[in-house]
Amino acid sequence: MPSDVDIEELFSLADEHSVEPLIYASVQRLGGEAVPLAMRQRLQQNVRETARFNLLFRAELANVLRVLENAGIDVRVFKGPVLAEALYGSIAMRSFSDLDLLIHRQDFLRAKTVLEDIGYSLVSTPHWNSDSAIFRAPGCQVTFENSLGVSLDVHWRLLPHVWEENFETEEVWPRRVEASVSGLPVWTLPREPMLLFQCAHGARHLWARLGWICDVARLIQLEEAMDWATVFALADRTEMSRALTVGLALAVNLLGEGAPPMAMERVESDIASQKRAASIEARSTDATSIVPGPLEQALSDVRMCDRTHQRVQRVFEVLFEPTEAEFRVVRLPPALFFVYYAFRPLRLCARYLGQILAYPFRGTR
Amino acid sequence: MKSGTIRASKDQVSCVLDGETVILLQSTGKYFGLNEVGSRVWEIVQTPCTFDGIVSRLTDEFAVNREKLELDVDRLLLEMLKAKLIEVSDASAP
Numbered sequence: 236m237p238s239d240v241d242i243e244e245l246f247s248l249a250d251e252h253s254v255e256p257l258i259y260a261s262v263q264r265l266g267g268e269a270v271p272l273a274m275r276q277r278l279q280q281n282v283r284e285t286a287r288f289n290l291l292f293r294a295e296l297a298n299v300l301r302v303l304e305n306a307g308i309d310v311r312v313f314k315g316p317v318l319a320e321a322l323y324g325s326i327a328m329r330s331f332s333d334l335d336l337l338i339h340r341q342d343f344l345r346a347k348t349v350l351e352d353i354g355y356s357l358v359s360t361p362h363w364n365s366d367s368a369i370f371r372a373p374g375c376q377v378t379f380e381n382s383l384g385v386s387l388d389v390h391w392r393l394l395p396h397v398w399e400e401n402f403e404t405e406e407v408w409p410r411r412v413e414a415s416v417s418g419l420p421v422w423t424l425p426r427e428p429m430l431l432f433q434c435a436h437g438a439r440h441l442w443a444r445l446g447w448i449c450d451v452a453r454l455i456q457l458e459e460a461m462d463w464a465t466v467f468a469l470a471d472r473t474e475m476s477r478a479l480t481v482g483l484a485l486a487v488n489l490l491g492e493g494a495p496p497m498a499m500e501r502v503e504s505d506i507a508s509q510k511r512a513a514s515i516e517a518r519s520t521d522a523t524s525i526v527p528g529p530l531e532q533a534l535s536d537v538r539m540c541d542r543t544h545q546r547v548q549r550v551f552e553v554l555f556e557p558t559e560a561e562f563r564v565v566r567l568p569p570a571l572f573f574v575y576y577a578f579r580p581l582r583l584c585a586r587y588l589g590q591i592l593a594y595p596f597r598g599t600r
Numbered sequence: 601m602k603s604g605t606i607r608a609s610k611d612q613v614s615c616v617l618d619g620e621t622v623i624l625l626q627s628t629g630k631y632f633g634l635n636e637v638g639s640r641v642w643e644i645v646q647t648p649c650t651f652d653g654i655v656s657r658l659t660d661e662f663a664v665n666r667e668k669l670e671l672d673v674d675r676l677l678l679e680m681l682k683a684k685l686i687e688v689s690d691a692s693a694p
Contacts, residue, residue, distance in 0.1 A: 263618055291624060417613055
């Protein structure tokens with residue numbers, strides 16, 4: 236390891252990018268004197284803490300799945316612990332901070348009751364204190380939390396509205412795939428929709444975390460039976476080809492020669508996606524904060540859209556579709572929900588006017 | 601301990617990290633760690649087994665003196681039992 240590496244900065248970045256367990260695994264493989272002993276020990280301690288934290292979530296996952304199953308609620312578990320075990324061989328080898336569950340929309344209110352009975356409280360802010368208001372939640376998901384600090388994201392849709400409406404109905408629910416989370420059998424997404432979801436998720440967050448790119452890289456590296464024809468057809472049908480190809484480009488750049496040929500071919504045939512991936516990689520080394528600001532994220536979302544109607548829809552959503560930020564400021568009953576479509580742009584103007592006016596004149600880094 | 605069927609408690613979750621095992625006992629919220637040999641014992645007791653069965657497997661795998669191994673395994677299992685990580689049922693129970 237170079238002697239001028241800022242160790243504190245390295246640990247800080249590893250934590251922000253959720254790659255500390257991966258760095259630890261690499262250090263263990265290199266062995267011996269690859270890195271200073273103190274650093275190895277600190278990595279080991281941190282990864283042990285991650286393991287303990289993740290085991291707590293794994294224990295809660297079993298409790299949650301049991302009560303939901305008893306209530307007759309079908310669940311798919313995804314992200315976090317599923318990826319940890321499937322991609323890295325152990326729940327200890329991937330950081331995650333919450334549990335993600337997909338349920339049918341029509342089961343949500345029953346699920347909410349069942350979760351509240353075992354000590355979970357809704358921490359998302361709906362626009363009004365009513366069951367119907369919950370279904371207006373941005374991203375079609377809400378968060379519950381219990382007294383142990385276990386956070387549960389319950390989704391009834393996986394993809395944002397700019398993409399396929401029936402993704403879950405046609406691609407996820409009909410096919411049950413079993414996975415294991417430290418011995419706990421769970422139902423999860425089939426591999427092709429999972430790849431698309433991971434790319435959509437990364438795209439929505441500007442691939443701000445290197446760990447998300449590692450997930451896609453590992454997924455395409457391990458899944459020798461990946462049906463690429465299905466992946467590409469699904470991406471075309473859901474009009475998220477750009478998001479998929481950018482995700483693959485980032486993963487292929489990481490894997491180098493080890494990338495699957497079909498993924499490499501796809502990337503090589505799409506210069507625009509390669510350029511987008513390059514700008515994302517440049518951002519990750521230049522950005523002072525990995526979390527994108529709302530304007531940066533909105534522009535990225537628009538660039539990730541395949542079609543003009545998606546770009547228009549996304550711009551509309553960014554400017555007018557209310558979020559929890561608006562709900563926290565003022566809570567309006569369902570009959571007055573339309574007021575949010577005026578309130579949001581006013582709130583954004585008040586907050587970001589200076590940045591918006593300066594944006595065209597911002598120099599390149 | 602040397603008679604009876606030994607099995608891992610249902611009240612725990614565990615994971616392997618770099619050859620070692622981290623265990624969470626759910627009822628108490630306490631964490632336990634096992635080294636490489638302890639992890640191997642833990643792996644064996646995930647399915648019901650006997651003391652002799654555990655020792656025989658470890659003797660083959662680690663090529664160590666059986667007598668000493670019996671003492672070490674007995675001590676480890678007693679600690680696991682005390683910590684409620686394992687259960688020991690009657691020899692006649694299925």
